[in-house]
Amino acid sequence: MSALAVVRSADMDWQASPSPTVWRKRLYFDGPAEAGIVTSVVRYEAGSEFPTHHHPGGEEIFVLDGIFSDEHGDYPAGAYLLNPDGTSHAPFSKDGCTLFVKLRQYGGEGRTQVEMNSGALDWQPRNDTGVWQKPLYRQGGYREWTQLLKLDPGAQSPPHDHPNGEEVFVIDGAIEDEFGAYPAGTWIRYPPGSSHTVKSLKGAILYVRLGGIAEQ
Structure with a gap:
């Protein structure tokens, strides 16, 4: 991992x-x-x-x-x-x-x-301009945290790190970061301790899972 x-x-x-x-x-x-x-x-x-x-x-x-x-x-x-x-x-x-x-x-x-x-839930704004979220699962006592993220066209997240790793599945649209471009249907696993900056030229919807990567 x-x-x-x-x-x-x-x-x-x-x-x-x-x-x-x-x-x-x-x-x-x-x-x-x-x-x-x-x-x-x-x-x-x-x-x-x-x-x-x-x-x-x-x-x-x-x-x-x-x-x-x-x-x-x-x-x-x-x-x-x-x-x-x-x-x-x-x-x-x-x-x-x-x-x-x-x-x-x-x-x-x-x-x-x-x-x-999730279609019945409203998108919640994040601190990043043009990035929205819907929580899926988070429970005390466990490290996993899953959510949906929506990036508006042209949106970019600030540089951030993943001390416990991150998994992403691109449901719709496309994203890119310093390591490559990822169209719909792409699965990405970032290892613990990694960092990146994500942007989307035309918009995207992502499944994101944080934490628990090292335990797999």
């Missing part, structure tokens, strides 16, 4: 999953074949379903497009789910959907299960 990692999912082929109608692009993977730490983009074909499964180490989902469903409800684009240890579900998608998923990266007892529609 000591080096910058950049993966452009648009350049990757879809790979098979244990379900014949669910496909994935693994952005990061470490561990046994179907029981490791994984960050991925997942596509459900219309009519797809997955058998009931538990979430050891936790499961985080952000719905990128379509409608994702399970026995507990339907989750449209912009929905955010955090299913901690001890939870289970049987997911499916009637019309198809695409998800950003993190598995086994939210371990520990006492985590709160989260279900929200």
Whole structure:
């Protein structure tokens, strides 16, 4: 975790999953074949379903497009789910959907299960001009902090560092920093102790996760 990692999912082929109608692009993977730490983009074909499964180490989902469903409800684009240890579900998608998923990266007892529609939340201004945020998950006793960020066209963040690392997934638009340019679908992991300045010429929406990088 000591080096910058950049993966452009648009350049990757879809790979098979244990379900014949669910496909994935693994952005990061470490561990046994179907029981490791994984960050991925997942596509459900219309009519797809997955058998009931538990979430050891936790499961985080952000719905990128379509409608994702399970026995507990339907989750449209912009929905955010955090299913901690001890939870289970049987997911499916009637019309198809695409998800950003993190598995086994939210371990520990006492985590709160989260279900929200980020599209119903207002963007909150930050100190940086032209940068807005929506909180997704933060809980006392844990280092992870996830949020959505929106950069207006031409917005630039001031130089800042990440003592505990940062992960970014570009949901829409594009950003750039001293290390490169990152279009939609790009996953970036900045190692602990790194620093950068981010800007967006035409605007962008980002998933951002702070902290906990070194523990993966």
